[in-house]
Amino acid sequence: VPLVYLHGHRQARYHAVWPVFIVGDDPATLTFTVAAGDSAFLPASESDDLVYGPLDPQEPRRQYVTATVRRRLHQAAFRERVLDAYRESCALCRLRHRELLDAAHIVADREPEGEPKVPNGLALCKLHHAAFDRFFLTVDPDYRILVRDDVLEEPDAPMLEHGLKRLHRERIHLPRRQELRPSPELLERRLEEFRSRGR
Numbered sequence: 001v002p003l004v005y006l007h008g009h010r011q012a013r014y015h016a017v018w019p020v021f022i023v024g025d026d027p028a029t030l031t032f033t034v035a036a037g038d039s040a041f042l043p044a045s046e047s048d049d050l051v052y053g054p055l056d057p058q059e060p061r062r063q064y065v066t067a068t069v070r071r072r073l074h075q076a077a078f079r080e081r082v083l084d085a086y087r088e089s090c091a092l093c094r095l096r097h098r099e100l101l102d103a104a105h106i107v108a109d110r111e112p113e114g115e116p117k118v119p120n121g122l123a124l125c126k127l128h129h130a131a132f133d134r135f136f137l138t139v140d141p142d143y144r145i146l147v148r149d150d151v152l153e154e155p156d157a158p159m160l161e162h163g164l165k166r167l168h169r170e171r172i173h174l175p176r177r178q179e180l181r182p183s184p185e186l187l188e189r190r191l192e193e194f195r196s197r198g199r
């Protein structure tokens with residue numbers, strides 16, 4: 001039976017995934033196993049018989065779809081937790097519009113240390129997320145913003161001046177709770193990469 005799975009991020013906030021199927025049940029531990037479905041398992045039109053399956057959780061396509069959904073849910077949860085920690089504002093410029101904010105990874109999620117945990121995240125607006133990802137600027141382990149030399153030397157333009165250059169050596173806005181603040185070790189790793197790319 002196809003189901004809708006509501007993955008809770010925090011109280012009263014859910015991410016919906018469908019269709020999903022229960023493929024395993026372990027009453028002893030009160031747990032069950034969910035596999036995500038995809039359109040390949042849905043009827044082509046409403047007049048078709050509703051036939052799903054057979055659903056084999058070991059099938060490579062099924063494993064792939066389920067892994068993709070799980071990753072998406074983790075990313076959505078990461079975003080929620082990071083935006084919460086930073087009270088829904090950019091750590092660099094304090095922009096407060098949720099639609100314009102992202103949860104940036106300090107160490108990329110393709111690397112082993114790049115876990116989707118709040119201390120590996122920064123709430124950044126779209127401009128500062130792109131600038132951070134592309135090493136226009138970084139944040140050092142003392143939480144100071146460093147802008148790349150060639151950007152600092154670029155002739156003035158209002159957006160560059162106000163949006164990036166002005167931030168050089170400013171302190172970022174931090175979560176109130178110590179344990180949610182960016183990890184200095186991860187910022188140090190980022191700083192090393194920033195320097196190795198310096199022009």
Ligand SMILES: [Zn+2]
Pocket residue numbers: 090091092093094095124125126127128
């Ligand atoms: Zn910003």
